[in-house]
Amino acid sequence: xxxxxxxxxxxxxxxxxxxxxxxxxxxxxxxxxxxxxxxxxxxxxxxxxxxxxxxxxxxxxxxxxxxxxxxxxxxxxxxxxxxxxxxxxxxxxxxxxxxxxxxxxxxxxxxxxxxxxxxxxxxxxxxxxxxxxxxxxxxxxxxxxxxxxxxxxxxxxxxxxxxxxxxxxxxxxxxxxxxxxxxxxxxxxxxxxxxxxxxxxxxxxxxxxxxxxxxxxxxxxxxxxxxxxxxxxxxxxxxxxxxxxxxxxxxxxxxxxxxxxxxxxxxxxxxxxxxxxxxxxxxxxxxxxxxxxxxxxxxxxxxxxxxxxxxxxxxxxxxxxxxxxxxxxxxxxxxxxxxxxxxxxxxxxxxxxxxxxxxxxxxxxxxxxxxxx
Amino acid sequence: xxxxxxxxxxxxxxxxxxxxxxxxxxxxxxxxxxxxxxxxxxxxxxxxxxxxxxxxxxxxxxxxxxxxxxxxxxxxxxxxxxxxxxxxxxxxxxxxxxxxxxxxxxxxxxxxxxxxxxxxxxxxxxxxxxxxxxxxxxxxxxxxxxxxxxxxxxxxxxxxxxxxxxxxxxxxxxxxxxxxxxxxxxxxxxxxxxxxxxxxxxxxxxxxxxxxxxxxxxxxxxxxxxxxxxxxxxxxxxxxxxxxxxxxxxxxxxxxxxxxxxxxxxxxxxxxxxxxxxxxxxxxxxxxxxxxxxxxxxxxxxxxxxxxxxxxxxxxxxxxxxxxxxxxxxxxxxxxxxxxxxxxxxxxxxxxxxxxxxxxxxxxxxxxxxxxxxxxxxxxxxxxxxxxxxxxxxxxxxxxxxxxxxxxxxxxxxxxxxxxxxxxxxxxxxxxxxxxxxxxxxxxxxxxxxxxxxxxxxxxxxxxxxxxxxx
Numbered sequence: 001x002x003x004x005x006x007x008x009x010x011x012x013x014x015x016x017x018x019x020x021x022x023x024x025x026x027x028x029x030x031x032x033x034x035x036x037x038x039x040x041x042x043x044x045x046x047x048x049x050x051x052x053x054x055x056x057x058x059x060x061x062x063x064x065x066x067x068x069x070x071x072x073x074x075x076x077x078x079x080x081x082x083x084x085x086x087x088x089x090x091x092x093x094x095x096x097x098x099x100x101x102x103x104x105x106x107x108x109x110x111x112x113x114x115x116x117x118x119x120x121x122x123x124x125x126x127x128x129x130x131x132x133x134x135x136x137x138x139x140x141x142x143x144x145x146x147x148x149x150x151x152x153x154x155x156x157x158x159x160x161x162x163x164x165x166x167x168x169x170x171x172x173x174x175x176x177x178x179x180x181x182x183x184x185x186x187x188x189x190x191x192x193x194x195x196x197x198x199x200x201x202x203x204x205x206x207x208x209x210x211x212x213x214x215x216x217x218x219x220x221x222x223x224x225x226x227x228x229x230x231x232x233x234x235x236x237x238x239x240x241x242x243x244x245x246x247x248x249x250x251x252x253x254x255x256x257x258x259x260x261x262x263x264x265x266x267x268x269x270x271x272x273x274x275x276x277x278x279x280x281x282x283x284x285x286x287x288x289x290x291x292x293x294x295x296x297x298x299x300x301x302x303x304x305x306x307x308x309x310x311x312x313x314x315x316x317x318x319x320x321x322x323x324x325x326x327x328x329x330x331x332x333x334x335x336x337x338x339x340x341x342x343x344x345x346x347x348x349x350x351x352x353x354x355x356x357x358x359x360x361x362x363x364x365x366x367x368x369x370x371x372x373x
Numbered sequence: 374x375x376x377x378x379x380x381x382x383x384x385x386x387x388x389x390x391x392x393x394x395x396x397x398x399x400x401x402x403x404x405x406x407x408x409x410x411x412x413x414x415x416x417x418x419x420x421x422x423x424x425x426x427x428x429x430x431x432x433x434x435x436x437x438x439x440x441x442x443x444x445x446x447x448x449x450x451x452x453x454x455x456x457x458x459x460x461x462x463x464x465x466x467x468x469x470x471x472x473x474x475x476x477x478x479x480x481x482x483x484x485x486x487x488x489x490x491x492x493x494x495x496x497x498x499x500x501x502x503x504x505x506x507x508x509x510x511x512x513x514x515x516x517x518x519x520x521x522x523x524x525x526x527x528x529x530x531x532x533x534x535x536x537x538x539x540x541x542x543x544x545x546x547x548x549x550x551x552x553x554x555x556x557x558x559x560x561x562x563x564x565x566x567x568x569x570x571x572x573x574x575x576x577x578x579x580x581x582x583x584x585x586x587x588x589x590x591x592x593x594x595x596x597x598x599x600x601x602x603x604x605x606x607x608x609x610x611x612x613x614x615x616x617x618x619x620x621x622x623x624x625x626x627x628x629x630x631x632x633x634x635x636x637x638x639x640x641x642x643x644x645x646x647x648x649x650x651x652x653x654x655x656x657x658x659x660x661x662x663x664x665x666x667x668x669x670x671x672x673x674x675x676x677x678x679x680x681x682x683x684x685x686x687x688x689x690x691x692x693x694x695x696x697x698x699x700x701x702x703x704x705x706x707x708x709x710x711x712x713x714x715x716x717x718x719x720x721x722x723x724x725x726x727x728x729x730x731x732x733x734x735x736x737x738x739x740x741x742x743x744x745x746x747x748x749x750x751x752x753x754x755x756x757x758x759x760x761x762x763x764x765x766x767x768x769x770x771x772x773x774x775x776x777x778x779x780x781x782x783x784x785x786x787x788x789x790x791x792x793x794x795x796x797x798x799x800x801x802x803x804x805x806x807x808x809x810x811x812x813x814x815x816x817x818x819x820x821x822x823x824x825x826x827x828x829x830x831x832x833x834x835x836x837x838x839x840x841x842x843x844x
Contacts, residue, residue: 097629102510102512103509103510104511104532110491112568112571112572113487113488113491113568114491114495116488116567116568116571117488117491117492117495118495120416121415121416121417121567121571122416124571124574124575125575126572126575126576126635129571129572129575129576130572130576130634130635130829131634132572133480133532133534133828133829133830134480134511134532134533134534135532135533135534135828135829135830135832136634136829136830138533138830139629139634139829139830139831139832140634140830142629142631142830142831143631143632143633143634143831145631146631147629147631148628148629148630148631148642148643148646149628149629150627150628150629151533151627151628151629151830151831151832152531152533152540152544152627153531153532153533153830154529154530154531154532155482155510155511155512155530155531155532156511156512156515156528156529156530157510157512157513157516159529160512163529163530166529166548166553167544167547170547170548170551170553171547173551174547174550174551191494191498194498195494195501195506198499198503199503199507248527248528248529249525249526249527250516250519250525250528363516364512
């Protein structure tokens with residue numbers, strides 16, 4: 001079995017996750033030391049200063065998801081230069097680029113759709129159409145890096161990022177590549193928020209985002225973000241974590257089936273519940289969907305430190321990518337930020353294995369396992 | 374790990390047929406599915422042609438056996454139809470016997486309903502039927518197909534523009550090779566929509582007279598719709614179940630052109646890399662490829678770029694090639710799987726389906742596509758690009774297939790393909806020196822087919838599909 005390591009991170013999110021200027025590794029500085037609470041029911045990403053990553057003439061044409069995607073990918077590769085202990089300014093070109101996105105480039109999609117309808121199919125311009133393609137982020141990263149390697153995009157609802165991870169893991173195991181740039185991106189637009197509000201997905205009134213679990217009303221807070229990872233089949237002194245595995249499945253028939261999938265997953269990695277140092281759960285503040293997470297935290301994992309993250313980034317299809325960033329940072333820094341603990345506990349030592357469990361609207365379930373390198 | 378990945382079932386629905394048999398009949402008769410737009414209202418009707426599936430949503434829905442279901446998109450309906458046929462063709466009834474997955478590809482997802490929703494929503498954001506928008510995302514059609522087939526072990530969706538469904542075949546093959554799955558249904562589905570029609574129209578790459586792939590006077594592509602799926606199984610399952618094999622997925626490659634978001638590079642770098650990777654993985658040399666089902670959209674840019682890459686890779690030994698988009702139109706996310714199914718029909722029936730609407734060779738290229746039905750009952754010679762002794766009498770290929778002894782006795786030289794390494798994968802029947810099959814009259818000279826699919830975002834993919842000895 002090939003061992004896979006996380007050797008670079010880039011995370012554009014509603015929190016300060018892009019590191020301090022010039023710091024190395026980029027992403028280990030200020031690990032959620034000053035989390036931001038917003039009064040809202042939709043979280044938007046903090047602009048990381050796109051001109052540091054993308055030529056100015058290109059920024060203008062790019063919709064937000066493309067900017068966020070390209071910036072987080074480039075940040076990740078800069079971080080990798082540091083982790084690989086290479087000379088500053090070295091440009092790493094990955095052998096493969098694999099991305100996931102639940103909805104793809106919806107801003108451009110809406111733009112073209114609206115102009116087609118308003119102009120009754122006449123006088124249309126192509127820019128928003130050509131950028132509406134789901135693989136635009138992966139394609140633009142390849143273009144900017146002049147990367148001719150493997151380039152894939154997965155678009156399967158709440159497991160889009162995990163599907164990309166499975167592909168990355170498969171390719172590294174097959175020995176097709178020695179490194180892969182893998183990430184997940186989704187953007188929130190005014191229209192998509194308005195439409196999904198009508199599904200009853202979101203809190204009806206703004207709340208303090210960091211108090212997400214204290215609000216007992218139906219719904220959660222919408223979010224967005226883009227997180228990339230540089231995976232390699234080589235360990236370095238500064239590697240963040242070992243990427244041990246990922247698994248996805250559709251709606252289990254019962255809680256019993258879910259538990260059996262969970263135990264099978266742990267067993268396939270030679271682990272028991274007691275080996276998990278931190279369980280990161282997809283809790284999103286909707287009492288109905290949180291039920292299963294609380295049940296796991298209060299029974300099987302009652303002695304395990306449990307964490308959560310959607311109060312930091314909101315709910316979106318590829319939010320498990322944010323969770324993987326959090327898990328990798330915990331292992332690298334050997335610290336669990338208090339803001340991410342479901343129940344506050346004193347800081348422990350020796351965070352060996354971090355398990356992430358998320359389910360998207362009860363339908364798409366996934367486990368991601370990270371371990372100390 | 375399974376070294377080999379076998380195709381044991383195929384299913385298709387496209388403008389020239391609602392299933393594999395109808396599609397084959399249309400291909401044999403050189404019947405195009407391109408015609409006037411009928412499925413939706415548009416100012417382009419009567420101006421720009423399209424290749425529509427000739428069934429309404431209602432008829433498709435009835436055929437699924439769940440006529441009561443109201444919220445299925447056309448993309449889902451097409452996918453359900455083709456995937457079900459593939460599963461049936463593979464003779465699979467028990468989905469729990471082996472670990473089974475589904476990887477579907479789409480570019481438009483539920484856009485056919487989203488554009489109806491948006492029309493009302495734009496006027497008043499409180500309006501628009503939610504049932505028209507809930508199925509917008511690409512994963513929706515995949516989960517509908519999964520539930521229609523009864524697959525739940527592993528389900529995902531790929532969207533890389535026009536190369537999407539070849540990429541689904543690759544991803545599925547890799548999951549079998551690593552033992553994560555024993556069987557996987559792979560393919561793609563896309564319906565025509567006003568969104569894509571108008572989108573491609575802004576790029577001014579829609580031919581008002583229907584596409585003319587690889588013709589000097591080509592003026593763009595013709596949009597089509599459809600779905601196609603393949604059942605892939607590991608060598609263990611095939612051996613254990615004694616399953617008939619339609620073909621082997623012997624090689625594949627994906628590369629990025631990294632040139633422009635929509636245009637291909639003049640030298641076709643991405644195309645060259647994808648084809649080279651695919652041929653290398655199959656353990657073959659370029660000269661071993663018997664036929665190329667080219668991407669051949671009919672746009673100025675694609676055909677020149679692809680043709681240039683082909684000439685670079687194959688040099689003076691470019692195999693016969695044709696684009697089948699003159700029949701099916703460009704089915705976007707489904708195109709790779711549609712053309713994989715057509716390539717399997719080419720292998721099964723030993724016939725190259727000619728490139729329609731071709732008259733003038735491109736001045737930049739030395740090569741030109743096959744334009745006459747090539748039934749292939751003679752050995753392949755590299756210089757002989759599709760002008761075999763066809764003729765009306767030579768149509769015995771129609772009723773061949775696994776039962777046809779003519780295709781079984783491929784001669785003692787051909788044994789060992791199943792159980793030998795990549796070095797011994799069919800250098801038998803290509804090349805002018807290889808005259809051993811001359812006197813058999815039934816030699817399967819079409820042994821290894823390369824199929825190309827290239828998409829926006831510089832996404833270039835190629836696969837090699839091969840005949841195996843048990844065929």
